[in-house]
Amino acid sequence: MIVCMDRNRVIGTGSGGLPWKLPRDIAHFRGYTAGKFMLLGRKTYEEMTGWFTTQTPIVMTQQEDYQPAEGHVVRSVSDAIKVAADAGADELVVSGGASIYRLALPYADSLVLTVVKAELEGSAFFPSYNTGIEWRELRRESFLPDEENSFGIDFIWLERVRPEAKR
Ligand SMILES: NC(=O)c1ccc[n+]([C@@H]2O[C@H](COP(=O)([O-])OP(=O)(O)OC[C@H]3O[C@@H](n4cnc5c(N)ncnc54)[C@H](OP(=O)(O)O)[C@@H]3O)[C@@H](O)[C@H]2O)c1
Numbered sequence: 001m002i003v004c005m006d007r008n009r010v011i012g013t014g015s016g017g018l019p020w021k022l023p024r025d026i027a028h029f030r031g032y033t034a035g036k037f038m039l040l041g042r043k044t045y046e047e048m049t050g051w052f053t054t055q056t057p058i059v060m061t062q063q064e065d066y067q068p069a070e071g072h073v074v075r076s077v078s079d080a081i082k083v084a085a086d087a088g089a090d091e092l093v094v095s096g097g098a099s100i101y102r103l104a105l106p107y108a109d110s111l112v113l114t115v116v117k118a119e120l121e122g123s124a125f126f127p128s129y130n131t132g133i134e135w136r137e138l139r140r141e142s143f144l145p146d147e148e149n150s151f152g153i154d155f156i157w158l159e160r161v162r163p164e165a166k167r
Pocket residue numbers: 002003004005010011012013014015016017018040041042043044045047060061062063066074075076095096097098099100101103124
């Protein structure tokens with residue numbers, strides 16, 4: 001799973017869009033997802049229209065007749081894993097929003113977090129996760145704010161401590 005969140009796990013304003021401008025994180029997100037299958041909730045997918053280049057979106061919706069402009073449609077996380085596996089992918093990158101992160105966390109092997117060093121207003125959140133018990137930190141890179149990136153950020157890579165405990 002890949003996410004950009006603030007210290008309180010805020011990921012969005014609730015009215016669409018992100019509560020920060022961080023080109024450094026956008027480059028990281030684009031680089032990490034390049035060439036991969038991405039699982040997205042229907043709302044996030046629609047916010048990202050026109051964004052996909054080498055990525056293949058898998059859109060989760062409850063609508064029977066939903067037709068995304070690109071990619072695949074699924075009704076569950078397990079269906080999305082199957083679509084990606086059947087296509088020969090060895091990774092499915094869960095890319096939000098809040099409802100999809102909540103549903104997919106029990107299936108995840110690794111978390112690629114961007115933590116924005118700020119406390120911002122928002123109404124969409126990443127679910128709580130348990131560092132040290134369920135998740136082990138592998139690596140961290142820190143960046144200070146600069147002219148283009150208004151907040152400092154940490155990129156943090158975590159892996160599940162007991163992979164056999166995932167769904
Ligand atoms: N900071 C980040 O890294 C990041 C990343 C992604 C998104 N975001 C933010 O997250 C927010 C959006 O999150 P959200 O939770 O409102 O929307 P979302 O997760 O993007 O999409 C919600 C939609 O997913 C579908 N869905 C949800 N649960 C489902 C289920 N059990 N079965 C089938 N389909 C299901 C439904 O689509 P239908 O209504 O079509 O049935 C639902 O309306 C935005 O603010 C966005 O900017 C932030």
